[in-house]
Amino acid sequence: MIIAVDGPTASGKGTIAKALAAHFGLPHLDTGLLYRAVGWQTKLNGGDPDNAEDALAACGFHDSLLANTELRSEAVGGLASKVSVHPQVREALFERQRAFATQAGGAVLDGRDIGTVIAPEAEVKLYVTASTAARAERRFREMRDLGREVPLRDLVDQLEARDERDKGRKDAPLAIAKDAFVLDTTELGKDDAIAQAIAVVVQVTGRSPR
Secondary structure (H helix, E strand, O other): OEEEEEOOOOOOHHHHHHHHHHHHOOOEEEHHHHHHHHHHHHHHOOOOOOOHHHHHHHHHOOHHHHHOHHHHOHHHHHHHHHHOOOHHHHHHHHHHHHHHHOOOOOEEEEEOOHHHHHOOOOOEEEEEEOOHHHHHHHHHHHHHHOOOOOOHHHHHHHHHHHHHHHHHOOOOOOOOOOOOEEEEOOOOOHHHHHHHHHHHHHHHHOOOOO
């Protein structure tokens, strides 16, 4: 069983995907982390994330980079959004994601093009969304918990800019798959959002947790 969880940043898709993976006994991949690693590696290389060649060169990052907490910062999220517009980068990371999705027994993947590009055959597709204000507030609390003070207004501006880039890119834009279930978490707490997502999977597949 492949479960695809798509949506904009800070919508709650990562939290939901991890919970689904744990609930149904499936491996989980945060595909956005791959693009964050490419963005961060581009910076480490002294490259320009808007330059396709610089971004492609960073796709050879070492796996250990994925454990770097800096990847979760809003600044690196912006770098990820920039490098992800390059078709060469998306192609370089496609096989890695595809192999994870099609492993024996299934998997849960979250990102922005899982249900539309990486695993269009996914048995369950969720599109998790929330208002910009709610997402900015969540990211603000997350950054504060990490000891990073970022003005809320700046986060709103960054999220809006990233949404525009992600939805407007030519290749694999952020979009709702035709057969996806849309879960709006604006007014939902973490537990309620997870419960609704689990209910969708059970309803679509008829499967009980392992």
